[in-house]
Amino acid sequence: MRQYLVRRLILGLAALFGLSLLAFGLIRIIPGDAVMAQLAESGNVSNLASARAQLGLDRPFFVQYVTWLGGVVRGDLGTSFWSKRPVMQDLLAALPVSVELAVFAMLLSMLLALPLGAASAARRGSGVDVGARLLSFGGLSVPHFWIATLVLLYGSIWFRWVPPLGYVSPRESVGQNLEQFIIPAAILGVHLSARSLRLVRSSLLEALQEDYIRTAWAKGLRGSRVLWGHALRNALIPILTILGSQFTYLLSGSVIIEDIFSLSGIGRYVVESITHRDYPAVQGAILFTGLVVVGVNLAIDLAYAWIDPRIRYQ
Amino acid sequence: MIGKRAAAGTVLPAGAVRATPRGRRTGVLRAWVRRHPAGAVAAVVLVAILLASGLAALVSPHDPYAQDYEALMHAPGGRYLLGTDYLGRDIFSRTLYGGRTSLLISIAAIAAGTAAGTLIGLVSGFYGGWFDGVVQRIVDVMMALPSIILALALMAVLGPRTENVILAIATIIVPSLARVVRGTVLQLRERQFVEAAKALGASDARVLSRHVLPNTIAPIIVVATNALSGAILIEASLGFLGLGTQLPVPSWGNMLSEEARRYFEQAPWMALPPGIVLSLTVLAVNFLGDALRDTLDPRLRRAHV
DSSP: OHHHHHHHHHHHHHHHHHHHHHHHHHTTSSOTTHHHHHHHHHTOOSOHHHHHHHHTTTSOHHHHHHHHHHHHHTTOOOBOTTTOSBHHHHHHHHHHHHHHHHHHHHHHHHHHHHHHHHHHHHTTTSHHHHHHHHHHHHHHHSOHHHHHHHHHHHHHHHHOOOOOSSOOOTTTOHHHHHHHHHHHHHHHHHHHHHHHHHHHHHHHHHHTTSHHHHHHHHTTOOHHHIIIIIIHHHHHHHHHHHHHHHHHHHHHHOHHHHHHTTOOSHHHHHHHHHHTTOHHHHHHHHHHHHHHHHHHHHHHHHHHHHHOTTOOOO | OHHHHHHHHHTSOTTOOOSSOHHHHHHHHHHHHHHOHHHHHHHHHHHHHHHHHHTHHHHOSSOTTOOOGGGTTOOSBTTBTTOBOTTOOBHHHHHHHHHHHHHHHHHHHHHHHHHHHHHHHHHHHHHOHHHHHHHHHHHHHHHTSOHHHHHHHHHHHHOSOHHHHHHHHHHHHHHHHHHHHHHHHHHHHTSHHHHHHHHTTOOHHHIIIIIIHHHHHHHHHHHHHHHHHHHHHHHHHHHHTTOSSOTTSOOTTGGGSHHHHTTTTTOGGGTHHHHHHHHHHHHHHHHHHHHHHHHHOHHHHHHHO
16 A cells, blocks of 8 residues: 555656646747747736746756746745736635635536436436436536526526625635525536536446345345445445546636636636736646646545455555 | 448449448448437538538628628627627628637647547557657646646647647647557557568558558547547637637637627627537537447447447
C-alpha cells in the first residue's frame, strides 16, 4: 500500500511538472512580442517595460522558468495584472464558490441518476428505461449554457426573477446563498446526470448478473433489498470514479455557468484573466486546477480500497 | 458511410462484375436501419442540417449581413420568417450561415485532430520507447485539464480568429485519439499477420499503413464521432464567451454571445433558433455515434444490451 502511494505521488508530481511547463510555456510559444502587443492592446498595463520585467520576458526562458517554479513551490503564483493581488489569494477566494457549486450540482445529479438509473436497470426496456435514455441523450446534447440563458431570459420575462449579483457566503445568509446556487446547480446537475444515469444503469445491470445476486434471490429477499442492498453497493465503484472526474471537471469547467450567474468561482476567474490578458493569473489558475485534479484522482483511488476490500494495491 | 457504398453500387456500368450484388448491399443497409431506427433518423437529420448550412448561400432568403433599419428586432413572421436581430439582420439566414461557420470549424478541427492523433498513436504504439513515454506523459497532462479550460487558454494565447478556433479544438481532441489508437496498435503489434508481413520483409511504413492502420479504423470512427459532438459544443461555448469566431460573421455560439444577450429580453426570439439547431445537431451526432459504435465495436455490443 505504501509503495503504491509513493508511486502514485511520484507520477502525480511528474504530471504537475508537465503541467507547469505547459502553463508556463503557453504564453511564450508565440515568437516575438505578440504577447506584449496584446497586452498593450488590452490597456490594463500602463508600463510595458515593467510588465515585461514582471513576466521576466527579458531573461532567458530557463531562468524565467526556474524563478517562477521557485515561487510556485513556496505557494507564490505571482501577482495579477488586473486585480493587483497575489494570484494565490484570488484563487483561494474563488475556490469555495466553485466547490459549493460542484457539490450541489453533484448532489442533485445523483438524486436524479440513482433512482432513474436503478429503475431503468430493474425494468429494462420499459417506459422508464426509454424515458431515462432520452433524458440522458438530451442532457448530453442540449448545451447547458443555452438552457441557462433561457432560464434567465424567461425567468425574468415571466416571473421577474433576476439572479442576485455578487457572491453571498452561507455565513452571511443561508437563504440568499441557497437562492444564488440552486438554479445554476440544478442546470449543471441535469447535465451531469445524463452521463451518470447511464453509468448507474450499466453497472447495475452488470452487478445483477453476479452469483451473489442469485443467492440473494434464492434466500427469498425482497426485490428492493436485492437491488439497493446487494447490487447497488457493488455498482458503486464505477459511480465513484465518475463522481471524481465530475468534481474536477466542475471545479474549473463550469466556466460558462459561473459566468452567466455571476458566481465568482475558479472558472470565471480563468475567463476574466483571459479576457484581460492577465497572464500571471492564467498561468496560476491552470497549475492550480491541475493540482486539484491530481489530488482528487489520488483520493478516489484510495477510496476504492475502502469501499471494496477486495481491491489491494501493491 | 454505408449509404454511400450502396449508392456507389448502383452507378457501376452495365456488365461490370460486381463484388457484391446490389440487392445484398441495400439489404444490409435496410437491416442496419431496422436495427438502429434512431441512428437512421439521426443520419437523415444530420444530412439535412449539413445540406441547409452548406448551401446557406442558396437557401437563405436574405443576406446575413444586411441591416434593415426599418425592422430592428422585428418579431417572427412576414418578411422575416424567424424575425430580425438588434441590427435588423435576418435571424433565419444568420442561423444557416452560422451553421456553416460552426460545422465547418468543428469538422475541420476533427479532421486535423484525428489525423494528428492517429499518426501520433500509430508511431507511439508501434515503436514504444522514449517517444511513447514522452507522448503518454503529455497526454496525461492534457487530460488533467477540463477541455474548455485548455481551449480557452489556447485561444487566449492565439487570439480569437477562426483558424485559431480550429487549431485549439484540434489540439484538445488529439490526446483521446492518440490514446485509443495506441491501445489498438499495442494489441495489433502482437498479431500474426503483422509478424508475417514483417517476416516477408515489408518496411515499417508498409506494415503500418497496409496492415495496422486499416484495423484501427473502426475505433477511430467511434472516437472521432464522439469527439465531433464535443467539438461542436466547445466551438459554441467559445462563441458564447465571445472568444470564438468574431461578429459580424455569424456562428451558433456567437449568436448567443454577450453582445446578443443584451437584447434577448426585448427580442426573445433571437435566443431560440441557434440553440435549437445546435441542440438538434449534437443530438443527431450522439445518436448516430451510438448506432455506429454498436455496429463497429462488437465487444461493446454485448455489454450494451
